[in-house]
Amino acid sequence: SQTIHQWPATLVQPVGSPLSLECTVEGTSNPNLYWYRQAAGRGLQLLFYSVGIGQISSEVPQNLSASRPQDRQFILSSKKLLLSDSGFYLCAWSRQDLLAKNIQYFGAGTRLSVL
Amino acid sequence: AQTVTQSQPEMSVQEAETVTLSCTYDTSESDYYLFWYKQPPSRQMILVIRQEAYKQQNATENRFSVNFQKAAKSFSLKISDSQLGDAAMYFCAYMNTGFQKLVFGTGTRLLVSP
Numbered sequence: 614s615q616t617i618h619q620w621p622a623t624l625v626q627p628v629g630s631p632l633s634l635e636c637t638v639e640g641t642s643n644p645n646l647y648w649y650r651q652a653a654g655r656g657l658q659l660l661f662y663s664v665g666i667g668q669i670s671s672e673v674p675q676n677l678s679a680s681r682p683q684d685r686q687f688i689l690s691s692k693k694l695l696l697s698d699s700g701f702y703l704c705a706w707s708r709q710d711l712l713a714k715n716i717q718y719f720g721a722g723t724r725l726s727v728l
Numbered sequence: 729a730q731t732v733t734q735s736q737p738e739m740s741v742q743e744a745e746t747v748t749l750s751c752t753y754d755t756s757e758s759d760y761y762l763f764w765y766k767q768p769p770s771r772q773m774i775l776v777i778r779q780e781a782y783k784q785q786n787a788t789e790n791r792f793s794v795n796f797q798k799a800a801k802s803f804s805l806k807i808s809d810s811q812l813g814d815a816a817m818y819f820c821a822y823m824n825t826g827f828q829k830l831v832f833g834t835g836t837r838l839l840v841s842p
Contacts, residue, residue, distance in 0.1 A: 645828055656732075656819055656832030657773070672829070701771060707828055715761050715823055717830060719773035 615640035619704050619720035626727055632677075632691040634723050636704030639685065644706040646687040647717065648679055651701040663687060664709070699727045730755045732822050734833035741810045742841050748795075749805045749836045751820030757781075759825045762796065762803045767817040767835070776818070779803065807838075815840040 616639045626632060638644050645664055649657040659672045661679035669679050676695050680688045687704060701724050705717040731754045741747035753762070764776040779787045779796050786794050791811075795804045807814055820833040 647828075649830075654834070656821075656834045657830070658832070659829050662829065703773060705773075715825075715828055716763075716775060716778065717828065718775075719765075721770065721772045724771075 615706075615718065617704060617706055617718060617720040619702075619723055621723060622721065623724045624726070626694050626725065628696055628727055629693050632689070632694050632698070632725070634689040634702055634704075634725075636687040636689075636720055637685055638706045641685070641706070641708065643684060643709055645709055646681060647705040647707075648687065648689050649703045649705065649719075651703065651722075653700070657703060661689070694727045696727050699725055701725070730757075730760075730822050730824070730831050732820050732831050732833035734820055734836050736836045737834075738837040738839065740839045740841065741807070743810055743812060745810055746806060746808045747810055747838065749807075749818050749820075749838070751803045751805070751833060753801050753803065753820070753822050753831075755801070755822065755824075757824055761823040761825065762794075763821040763823070763830070764792070764794070764803075764805045765819045765821060765832075766814075767819060769816070773819070777805065810840050812840050812842065814838060 619636050647662045648660045651657045663681045677691050703722045704720040707717045733752045760781045762779045766774045766776050777789045791808045793806045817835045819835045821830045
């Protein structure tokens with residue numbers, strides 16, 4: 614069976630510090646990968662998605678970047694965090710084949726607090 | 729751009745009763761997918777139910793069913809025989825067929841009382 618792992622679960626960082634959140638998927642190959650952010654009291658907003666190694670698309674301009682160095686690894690980064698980067702970050706994956714039914718499966722998320 | 733609206737910030741239901749959560753969306757596409765996701769206190773998003781726009785039949789998953797009204801762009805979730813474990817945030821989401829971007833509503837918090 615497939616599983617998705619995100620870490621860390623909780624992170625408190627000072628303004629101006631760097632950020633690296635990691636997401637890995639097990640039990641499947643060549644997944645679509647996604648990073649979402651959930652601000653307090655809001656729904657999820659898609660930040661980045663990837664259909665393959667080194668292929669990253671950004672949905673919204675921001676202080677963050679994403680990379681996919683391996684097939685099942687997706688990393689969210691920032692060189693200098695802003696207060697507005699605080700939130701709950703969720704990684705998700707989906708299958709690329711036609712039987713996937715467009716279903717996305719989510720990780721447990723990372724709560725980021727920038728102080 | 730597509731939008732999803734959930735007009736009920738919070739709903740309450742008693743155990744064993746039925747509750748309906750509302751969702752409307754806006755799109756110019758004719759073929760798309762609609763989803764309901766549950767987010768319990770653990771905050772992990774869990775898929776509850778999925779509907780394909782080209783299917784007229786409403787999707788059902790055990791105690792969960794939807795009322796999909798394509799012309800009205802309405803997609804409500806009915807939870808029957810509510811259980812304490814159903815207490816969570818529920819998010820309605822939309823996806824175009826050509827691109828797997830989920831567009832989420834702002835969510836409805838469901839409270840379940842004994």
